[in-house]
Amino acid sequence: MSQTTLFLLLNASLATIYMVFISSILATIVGLPLGILLYITRKGNILEQKSIYQILAAIVNVGRSIPFIILMIAVIPFTRLIVGTSIGMNAAIVPLSLAAMPFIARVVENALLEVNRGLIEAATAMGATSWQIIIKVLIPESLPGIINGLTLTVISLIGFSAMAGAVGGGGLGDLAIRYGYHRFDVSMMLMTIIIMVVFVQLIQWIGDRMVHKFSHHKR
């Protein structure tokens, strides 16, 4: 392997890591509270609010039903507004974050739904406020489920980031298209695939370790 190839691969890998990392964090910052809000306003829960739940659920569903490749193009004006350009890594972060937000929200909501309602009842009987129930009961009890969901999201984002590469986002996807596809560079294509597989394995491994750490059910 030539030094240029190595350089290209390293650069592209770092770009992918950067895009996935930043968009994961941004998506979590919005998606986690959104998921909690979905859960608590849901029918029969601590802050039941039918109208708020329906509005949030509709937004999340719309967000999740747009294929990423279309979302990416559709939000170009918004991306330009925020980043100033629609090309490059920073520009790719905008649609990546937007795509992951509703996904995380649903994943968090589902993890919270798994929490035994008896625990919420017990906390209510102890005189806990809604905020205390969220912080001291709901989040700690659903943490393994939330981490599982976040792992899933990060892995999806690696795939999405490759798609972003196809429209000038940079990263491993960009490399695979430009060298592997347009220049018939099979070895480059293979290398990008291998690196992505390693990334996915690594993230899954870290996720599983964390789930194990926070899970105190019988095992």
Next chain:
Amino acid sequence: MIILNEIYKKYSTPSGEITALNNINLRVSPGEIFGIIGKSGAGKSTLIRCVNLLEKPTSGQVIVAGEELTSLSPSELRNARRKIGMIFQHFNLLTSRTVYDNIALPLELCGYSRQQIKENIMPLLDLTGLMDKINHFPAQLSGGQKQRVAIARALASQPKVLLSDEATSALDPETTHKILDLLKNIRDTLKLTILLITHEMSVIKACCDRVAILQHGELIEENEVGEFFAHPKTPIAKKFIASSLTHTLPDAIRSKVLAFEQPDTHPVWRLRFIEKTATQPIVSQLINQFNLRINILQANVDYIKNHPLGIMIIAVAGDTSKIQAGMLYLQNLGVQLEVIGYVPNNIISFA
């Protein structure tokens, strides 16, 4: 300590309105263990949840420790709930917290410092016998241990009242006994008032001072426990008491008991003493006065609040007319007599 005034709880369902609680009036005195017994679906859980307003009654007043909960604002209600402990059938412990941290939770909610929490819960760990388990997670504990943690947690904020929602229903009889002993013990040491609901007569028998029966959302009979067992008024009360006295014969004998009388058989009687007859020497009376021969197959006398409550299964041999006279004698004494079958005389010896 707990006063329920004209509590109604109604649910509207697509098929019409359901009255889960129908005009409940209840008074639980300080330091008392009050049991409410009822079959599943009678409204027991709804009733106990109305006491700390986990369920809001449709109408009526709930007064706990002199405070009318039904008139409080949400934040006042939260404060009032901190003085009402509650334990549950399925324990409801946080799986993500250790034993110590579970017990600490109610104090964290009140904003206690780490030091204050420690000072408060150490005596409780001692009382509930959990000292060696403080760093365990609930998944590592047995059912009885989990309920001990739940009890310690319920007591952490030093409540005046403890509500027990079928707390022993998921436990085996031996563990049930230990948990009930613990409840009696904490009532005595902490001067707590306990309201418990159960579907098991044995729980009432083991630890309650007073009892009420809930049927179809109504409290139909209420009494001091000894009196309740001695003089049950309603048919359902009698049924509950009888069910707690159901003793069956060992298989070896039961399989030989015939349903109908045949030549060379002896009747088998089940005698229940729920009136004041358990102190009478009835066996010697049957022998002396009626010249009967008695073989006791099984006998058990319980003492509930010093009131004897017994069951006896006997095989009887003698003249037919004397057996009839003996039956009449027992029935006149108020013994509940039931002929459960006939045993061939080669099975049971009267020699």
